[in-house]
Amino acid sequence: MDNCIFCKIAAKQIPSTTVYEDDDLLAFKDINPAAPVHLLVIPKQHIATLSDCNDSHAALLGKMLALAPKLAAEHGIAVQQDADGNRSGGFKTLINSGPNGGQEVYHLHLHVYGGPRPWRGLG
Numbered sequence: 001m002d003n004c005i006f007c008k009i010a011a012k013q014i015p016s017t018t019v020y021e022d023d024d025l026l027a028f029k030d031i032n033p034a035a036p037v038h039l040l041v042i043p044k045q046h047i048a049t050l051s052d053c054n055d056s057h058a059a060l061l062g063k064m065l066a067l068a069p070k071l072a073a074e075h076g077i078a079v080q081q082d083a084d085g086n087r088s089g090g091f092k093t094l095i096n097s098g099p100n101g102g103q104e105v106y107h108l109h110l111h112v113y114g115g116p117r118p119w120r121g122l123g
């Protein structure tokens with residue numbers, strides 16, 4: 001898609017710090033991280049928003065979400081559980097959709113945030 005910054009990142013026309021890539025997806029570091037770890041997972045194909053998705057996108061969306069725990073493990077933000085069952089660590093996944101959803105870049109992306117708090121504006 002012309003003039004889509006994430007299409008340009010997917011096409012390597014704009015540099016980014018890639019953390020994962022396959023035929024369908026790219027994951028890279030957010031340029032303005034709101035947490036110690038802040039990654040973005042995008043489909044390589046241009047989809048503007050989650051509102052443009054339907055049942056035909058279920059496998060792609062599942063793949064995006066399923067990548068989050070793999071990235072979390074690789075970046076040290078997976079949920080940990082000790083022998084007593086107490087959990088620590090962890091991460092937040094987020095998709096902003098449309099103006100009221102706070103979306104700024106109109107190419108579907110899944111945020112993955114983690115690391116020691118506080119995080120900027122994320123509750």
Ligand code: 5GP
Nearest residue numbers: 005016028029030031032096102103104105
């Ligand atoms: P949104 O508000 O649309 O859900 O989030 C867009 C995200 O994309 C923001 O967190 C912003 O920092 C990030 N972003 C915008 N432009 C670029 C860019 O050129 N490179 C990278 N790596 N991240 C970007």
Ligand code: ZN
Nearest residue numbers: 004007046107
């Ligand atoms: Zn795009």
